[in-house]
Amino acid sequence: xxxxxxxxxxxxFVGFSGLAFGFQTPEEMLNAVVKIRSIIPKxxxxxxxxxxxxxxxxxxxxxKGHILTAGYLIAEAEIIExxxxxxKTISAAFVGYDHNTGFGLLRANQPLGVEPLKxxxxxxxxxxxxxxxxxxxxxxSIMVARVVSRKEFTGYWEYILEDxxxxxxxxxxxxxxALIGRDGRLLGIxxxxxxxxxxxxxxxxxxxxIPIDLLNPILHDLITNGRSSKAPRPWLGMNSExxxxxVFVTRVTAGGPAEKAGxxxxxxxxxxxxxxxxxxxxxxRKVWALGNAGVDVPxxxxxxxxxxxxxxxxxxxxxxxxxxxKKMI
Numbered sequence: 001x002x003x004x005x006x007x008x009x010x011x012x013f014v015g016f017s018g019l020a021f022g023f024q025t026p027e028e029m030l031n032a033v034v035k036i037r038s039i040i041p042k043x044x045x046x047x048x049x050x051x052x053x054x055x056x057x058x059x060x061x062x063x064k065g066h067i068l069t070a071g072y073l074i075a076e077a078e079i080i081e082x083x084x085x086x087x088k089t090i091s092a093a094f095v096g097y098d099h100n101t102g103f104g105l106l107r108a109n110q111p112l113g114v115e116p117l118k119x120x121x122x123x124x125x126x127x128x129x130x131x132x133x134x135x136x137x138x139x140x141s142i143m144v145a146r147v148v149s150r151k152e153f154t155g156y157w158e159y160i161l162e163d164x165x166x167x168x169x170x171x172x173x174x175x176x177x178a179l180i181g182r183d184g185r186l187l188g189i190x191x192x193x194x195x196x197x198x199x200x201x202x203x204x205x206x207x208x209x210i211p212i213d214l215l216n217p218i219l220h221d222l223i224t225n226g227r228s229s230k231a232p233r234p235w236l237g238m239n240s241e242x243x244x245x246x247v248f249v250t251r252v253t254a255g256g257p258a259e260k261a262g263x264x265x266x267x268x269x270x271x272x273x274x275x276x277x278x279x280x281x282x283x284x285r286k287v288w289a290l291g292n293a294g295v296d297v298p299x300x301x302x303x304x305x306x307x308x309x310x311x312x313x314x315x316x317x318x319x320x321x322x323x324x325x326k327k328m329i
Contacts, residue, residue: 026184027138031085032060032117033178035136036069036092036106038077044322045253046076056175057135058082058106059186060116066223068215069176070191071097071104076322083136084112096222099317100233101214102161102191105222117178120185122211125165126150131187132180133171133207143171145207148198153208154281155192156239156250158317161210166196168206179209188212227318232293234314238263242280249301256320261299261312268302293317 036058040047050072058069067082074080080092090112095105125131127147135141149166165188171177177190188209195203218228237256240247247269252259269277272286287297293316301308 028115029117029180029184030134030138030142031114033134033136033141034058034060034067034085034112034114035083036067036073036176037081037083038074039079040076041078041322044076045320046072050075054175057173057178057190058176059178059189060108060112060114061119061186062116065108065110065112066095067092067106067108068186068189069104069106070189070210071099071102073175074104074106080106082106082108082112085114085138094226094323096226097318097321097323098218098222098228099159100228100230101218102159102210103189103215103218103222105219117180117186118184119212119215120181120183120187122165122187122213125181125187125211130182131167132178133167133174133190134178134180135171135173135176135190141173143169145169145171148204148206149196152281153192153194154242154284156241156280158235158238158240158284160281160284161191161208163211165209165211166194166206167209168196168204170205170207174207177207177209179212186212226323232316232318233288234290234293234295234297235317235320236263236287236297236312236314237317237320240269240280240283245279247277247280247283253320257312257315261310263299263301263310263312264303266303269299270302270307271300273298274300287314290314 038054040052054073056073058067061068081089082092083089090110092106092108095107097104129147133143133145145167148168153161153164174190179188181187191210192208196206221229236258237253238258239251241250249267277283297312299310
């Protein structure tokens with residue numbers, strides 16, 4: 001009965017009666033979505049903000065056992081477990097993390113016995129398109145959704161995701177979920193829950209997916225070196241919020257560049273090297289435009305009623321995190 005319902009759902013989704021997407025059946029596609037559990041040391045830098053026990057989803061993307069997921073699920077993990085379609089738990093190794101995109105990559109230490117999910121083209125996805133959101137659990141863990149927007153997302157943790165994929169209704173267990181198109185190919189990886197203002201509809205809840213097109217340029221680097229080969233952006237080690245175009249510091253990372261420079265929660269960022277700041281994305285881009293990680297970042301801030309000048313010696317975020325990539329050719 002479950003198989004019949006699954007086939008019916010997929011047939012309605014693609015708009016025709018068929019049993020397969022290309023060379024994969026619906027069951028094979030869903031088997032490629034696995035559960036991920038990770039344990040992070042208490043002393044890890046992300047333990048306070050993200051916790052020491054994390055759980056989400058991942059997608060098998062090749063025959064070598066590489067699994068793509070949201071990077072925050074496995075960043076600084078010392079133990080990673082993967083649960084496949086038959087419920088068997090196997091160990092996995094951290095392979096790589098890319099902060100610019102938000103992708104994380106791991107590798108199962110034993111064969112999972114599943115067909116990898118083929119990669120699609122997220123550049124072709126547009127607002128209004130129907131999609132499938134799939135988490136671990138087979139037919140009981142899929143949902144038909146719709147793309148409601150393609151637009152930039154700016155995160156408070158020094159992060160910009162250009163041309164992010166926004167979908168609704170939201171999927172509860174969104175971390176690492178698979179976004180699947182009509183052709184049965186992977187279009188994105190679930191990252192966040194947020195709310196978005198849609199004209200004529202108002203504020204709606206939705207998920208943000210990392211577009212799969214961002215993977216190919218960095219995949220080889222992640223597998224071989226654990227990170228992108230591009231020069232790292234300057235990292236300040238601070239969380240910020242935007243209000244009416246103004247940027248406020250909400251948190252500084254203990255031992256990070258911002259804390260060492262004297263920045264404090266509540267500080268209002270006025271300028272970067274004399275250039276006025278207009279919003280969070282503008283702030284990040286002005287910092288990144290100064291050079292690579294290690295560059296000095298002159299800031300003008302307002303603290304209470306006084307304007308202060310501070311210089312933050314930026315750092316490489318990856319050297320701050322406790323990442324232990326397993327290099328594989």
